[in-house]
Amino acid sequence: MELKTIIYKVADLIATITLSRPKRRNAWTGRMHTEYRWALEQADRDPAVRVIVVTGDPEGDAFCAGADLGALEGHSEKGRYDPGITEDIARPGYGVAPEFDATFAYHFGLAKPVIAAVNGAAAGVGLVLAAYADLRFAVPGAKFTAAHGRFNFPAEYGLSWLLPRIVGLTHANDILLSSRVFTSDEAMAMGFLNKLLPPEELMPFVMDYAKRMAEGVSPGSLRVTKNQIYTDLHRDAASAVNEAERLLSEMATHPDYKEGVKAWMEKRKAKWQG
Template identity: 55%
Template structure:
C-alpha cells in the first residue's frame, strides 16, 4: 500500500507508526484509518518486529476526526467512516469479540506503546486508550470531545475507560467531555510516563527495546492476551488457563534459553519458537 497519511519505520526490532497530517493536527480520516490498520497488521506479522510505537507528527498526537468530514455528516445526515474495500482487520482472529473497530488492538500479538507529542481528542483519545502503554509530554490537552458535538462516547470508550482508570473517574470524564491535561491523566494512571518533548521518542523506543529484550515474544503475546481476555472472565477461568499455559510454555525452547541466560548472567537470545 502506498502511504499518504502515515509513516512507517522499523529500527532495532521496534516498528514506529506515525500519524502524518501535521498541517491538520494529525486529524483522522478514512485514508489514515485504512493505512493505520494496514501498518498494524504488517508490524504484527513481521517476525523482525517485537513491539510497536504509535505517535504523531509535529506537536500533536491526533485531534480527532477531520472537521471537514464532520461538516459532511451535517450535510448528509449520515455517518461514514470514509474507509474503502482495502480495509484490513489487524491481529489474530482467535477471539471474535476483539475483531471490532479499535478493539483489534487487543488481538495483536505485540505490545503497542503510544508516544503522544501533544493533544489527543475524540478518536485520537480513543486510539491512545486502546494502546497498551502510554507516554506523553506534560501539559498536552486531552478530551473525549463527543458531548459538545451531540455524539455518543465513541468506539467502546464507555466500556474501556472505566477499566483503565476506574468507574467514578471515567464517568466524570465521559459525561463532561471536558478538556484535561496529560499531567492529570498521569495522576489518574491513564498516562504511564510524562516525558519532555525532545526526549519522548528516545524514551519510548528505549522502553520498547528493553521490553522485548528482557521478555520472550511468547510471554508478551500470552500476557497481553490474558490481560484483555480476563476483563471478561472469572478468576477461576483465568487461573485454570494460566496453569495450562504454564505447562505448555515450560516445554518451549525459549524457556530453556531463559534459564540458561539467567544462570550464565547474560542477555537471552529469544527464538520465538513455540
C-alpha cells in the same frame, strides 16, 4: 500500500507508526484509518517486529487532534456518519477472539504490545487511540478530550467500556459525561498514563523502553501475556488461574523457556526463537 497520512518504519525490533498530517494537527480521516490498520497488520505479521510504537508527527504539534473537521462537515451534510473506509480494509488482530473483532478493539487481538507516545493533543479518536494502546507515555500539559458530547455523538469506539477499566468509574464519568478538556497531568493523576516526560525525552525514553521489552521478554511471553490480560477482563478469577496454569505447562516445553533460564544463569541477553 502507498502511505500518505502515516509514516511506517521498522528498526531494532520496533515498528514505529507516526500519524502524519501535520498541517491538520494529525487529524484522523478514513484514509489514515486505512493506512493505520495496514501498518498494524504488517507489524503484527513481521517476525522482525516485537513492539509497536504509535506517535504523532511532531510538526503537527499534536498526537492526533481527532476527526478532521472536513470529515465532520461531510457527516453533517450527508445526514449520516460515514467512517470513510472500505470493506477490504486490513483486519489486524481479528480472528483471535470474537470480543476483539471490532474497530479499535482489534488492538487487543494483536500479538505484540502497542505503546502510545503522546507528544501533544489527543482529542476524540486521538484519545481512543491512546486508550487502546497497552502503555501510554505523554508530555506534560498535553490536552485530552473525548469531545463527542459537542457533536451529539455517543461515547466513541467502546470508551464507555474501556475507560472505567483504566481509570475507574468516577474519572471515566468525568471524562465522558462532560466532554471537557483535561491535561496530561490530570490524566497521569487519574492513572491513564504510565509516565510524563519532557518533550525532548519522550521518544528516546519510549524507544529505549520498547527495545528493552523487545530484547528482554520472549516474543511468546509477550503474545500470550497480552492475550491473557484482555481475555481475563471477561473471566472470573478461577478461570484466569486455570488458564494460566495450562499455559505455563504448555510454554515450559518451548525452547525459549530453556534459553531464558540459561541466559539468566549466564547473565547475558537471551537469543529468543519467537
